[in-house]
Amino acid sequence: MTQTPQGFDSYWQGLTDEVSALAGGHVEIEEVPLRTNEVATAYGITFSGTGDYPLFAYLTVPRGKGPFPALLQTPAYGSVVGVPAHERRARYVVVALCHRGQRLADSVYSAEYPGLLTDGLPDASTYRWREIVADCLRALDVLKDRPEADTSRIAVSGGDLAAITAALRPEVRYLLLSGLIFRGASARIPELAAYPDREFADYVRNYPEHADRVAETLSLFDPLAFAPNIRARTLVTGVEGARALLEPLVEAISGDAEFRVNTGRSHLDHEAEETWLTERLGVL
Template structure:
């Protein structure tokens, strides 16, 4: 890990430490079932941003294993339909700009991957990784269920977020990342890639003089 990456994570953790997750739960009668309750979960991330997650809690005493499905790149990250909800806590966190976490900022897809990319302080994706960490923190703070072993899953951007959170949070016991987004890899700037990474090439064709800044700000 580079010194710049170390600095990013230190700054991110410091920003998270300044704010309590301030978790709020409201039972959702429509999605709840006889064997589990589903909650609309809200909590605070960096910059005081108010985030949303679905949280499913099985009936019983616990502690329960937990599965966190990290959000992929897109506007909607909906509730998971899985029989695991009968015996495990299941959480579907979102990041800023996704539906129900879009009160202060509505992300554009495509577009989020390069929003503010020319400057480290304005690059939204750096806040997305902070939001993923805060989702894990919120799960551990909620008071509806005792949490046992924790597994993270995700695909694409969700895979990258799952790996990042697993590296930063000790309580994670397992992680399954399907084709994690290679944001920050020099190869991600090559032309001809599929979306969403192709957004980077689109951006560089519009702003060719910013290639060095884009390479640095995605890698750091």
């Protein structure tokens, strides 16, 4: 049984209400001829997030007659979001979001690396990642509204942001999850020795008086707390060393979920993930 952090439901309900108020908002779409190729048309799309923040995403649409399965790529940790991969562009309508602070969505605020993981701590109300989650929900709504997208076949890929998006948006049918940062982080802060997670340890070492509040805030972002609300068919991948953190997550997810241990042979691991996704989305 997953223990829900105190204030979890109200914290996230408030956010989803804010995002819902933006539904149907204007989306500017412009083709990017330089990135359009023989398999897909590429667009840059701009739209507002919470706080009227200007966001950017790549949208790619396969050549041919749709509708197509739809994939939201939630952003990884880092300043750059790339154009979607060739094989994904050929198969799905893809939205690759740049959340606030990342390049192309940094006209108001530019994220720092290292630094973004602790921006706005210790309070949950000011923690930057709350707004970033909102950006992902907005991007999913924009994707759903695309006429080329088959809304019965919506998938989300990525890390913590993908898990949270799937939990807060029940229309997500498939979830491909890897590279989690927040899973179990709140209980292990002093042990986090590798960046980016080490940012949490740096923060608490410098502000020990905030340690408890930081842990409370991070617990609100732990995918485990969201797992009961994830109804999507889910594949979680990770290294053997992360099994103790990831297996409880897989078991707690409400939808049909499985855990794949990476082999360390990255081509094989990548192929396994992409095959899982294409089979679920009915492309193969």
